[in-house]
Amino acid sequence: MSEGSEEYSAVQKFYDNIWLLLGIGIVLPTVLFTVWGLYEVYTLPYLPIVK
Amino acid sequence: MAIHEPQGNWWQPLSKDEKIWFILALVWMLVSFLYMPIQHFIGVQNPPSESYRVSAEDFEALIEAQEEKYTVGEENGFPVVRPNPDEPVYLKASMWEWTPVLELEKDKTYKIHLSSVDLVHGFSIQPINLNLMVIPGIDYVVNLKPTSSGDFRILCNEFCGLGHHTMVGKINVI
Incomplete structure (x- = not known):
């Protein structure tokens, strides 16, 4: 990783940042699957009942 | 930290072969992605x-x-219901039966409301292979237009307990 004063590309810096990768790996599925799914369930309207 | 961290400047531009495979995979992914909304409009079976x-x-x-309102008979102890196509039709899943037996008219479109009153069941019309989950507390509306007459079985395809294999309902198309 950070050997001497060598300059690395932005992609390498991104992939070497394991905490950022961990954060993205947790936040993205949580928001796109869990939070979005719960939002869909809780905002579902109640069945309009025709008596 | 990774067990074996890559050292030095390890990021290299893609080689020609990798670029070709990357572009092929990307194109195929975009085709599949775009086909999902297209299928929604041209598909004959949609969720x-x-x-x-x-x-x-x-x-x-x-x-x-x-x-x-609509019972016209009885079959194996279940009411046979011939609903009006202009009104919502309700079909209940419970351990371990589908109620009622529906009698539908060919080429008429019905709005079938499906729900479970206990636990998760699977709605599967055989032999045409229409499948979806039936979840308690949620009512799914399926637009169903029978295109051939005959008897169709409704099987439960989510394991729902000891009587799961006996959970068979029926739709008669006349």
Whole structure:
């Protein structure tokens, strides 16, 4: 990783940042699957009942 | 930290072969991605896009009201209901039966409301292979237009307990 004063590309810096990768790996599925799914369930309207 | 961290400047531009495979995979991914909305408009079988919350008690009441109004007979102890295509049709899943037996007219479109009053069941019409999950508390609306007459079985394809294999309902298309 950070050997001497060598300059690395932005992609390498991104992939070497394991905490950022961990954060993205947790936040993205949580928001796109869990939070979005719960939002869909809780905002579902109640069945309009025709008596 | 990784067990074996890559050292030095390890990021290299893609080689020619990698670029070709990357572009092929990307193109195929975009085709598949775009086909999902296209399938929604041209497909003959789509998952229901209309759904509601409903309590088991309210759904049971709707089933009973439908039976009182449209029952035309009885089959194996189950009421046979011939619903009006202009009104919502209700089909209940419970351990371990589908109620009622529906008698539908060929080439008429019905809005079938599906819900479970206990636990998760699977709605599967055989032999045409239409499948979706039936979840308690949720009402799924399936637009169904029978295109051939005959008897169709409704199987439960989510394991729902000891009697799961006996959970077979029926749709008669006349």
